[in-house]
Amino acid sequence: MADQTPSGENLLFLTDEQLRKGIEAMFFAYRGFTADPDRILEGMDYGRAHHRAVHFIHRSPGTTVSNLLTILGVTKQSLNRVLRTLIEEGLVEARVGRRDKRERHLHLTTKGQELERVLSDAQRARMRAAYRAAGPQAVAGFRQVLEAMMDPELRRQYQGLKESGA
Template sequence: MPEGAHAHVQSGESLLFLTDEQLRKGIEAMFFAYRGFTADPDRILEEYGYGRAHHRALHFIHRSPGTTVNNLLAILGVTKQSLNRVLRTLIVDGLVESRVGKRDKRERHLFLTEAGDALERKLSDAQRARMRAAYRAAGPEAVAGFRQVLEAMMEPELRRHFKRLKDSGS
């Protein structure tokens, strides 16, 4: 085994035996990173009187145009009542369009309007800029490791949703 590879394996193995203090630092880093990740979109959302639930709905409707309300419920893990409040606001404000299903008239399919698409782009541009800067600073190995850690933390059902989105390639 090359000398550098041995050192890499040793450092990787040492990560399998993290102390509570090291885990606490990781948890705290995640809290503060999340605050940074959501800060820019929060400021934009505030201008509209919206919250993070609106952002999440816009994001996932953008990622899967025509998604059903039930699919969005499964992805977001919120109550039907909570999601309906968010969707009602987005529809009334002209950001989301709800269409009756062609095969099943009980289904509602969700699409962003032009205005909804513009707001979603503004929100995601802010987050992409922050992610791009962080990824560049950390380097490709750290990025790959970060993604592995995030996926390993996901509940199995959410990992399936994530995989479907990732595999859709859009």
């Protein structure tokens, strides 16, 4: 940015040292990111996997098991174990599809919505504090870098969520 080559930017932000710092920042920040929900969930019968399922069912009500499998990137056996407990304990309702009766459309019950809110409140509170501390311009950059870091297929999933969720 200070000089004028064709690819004219200052590339100091691409040094190995800068990249390593970015890697470590991701590591430590992700710990913070999951810390609050983890604390809330410990003691309940649930874990991080339940949180993720509840989050995305909240985000896309009526989504199918297949959809959720794609978004979460786990095996159906792994997801099934989680969904089963959520359904048994009345947090999630699985409605048989009208058009295709093989499909299960997933919805949060009132109880499920309550858990989602508690978890999401905690996570958003941390996010909000970080956003506020860093400012809107930093937030825009944060989102840009994270999007660029995703696998293309996951980026599409993510962007699909953005549209439907807006």
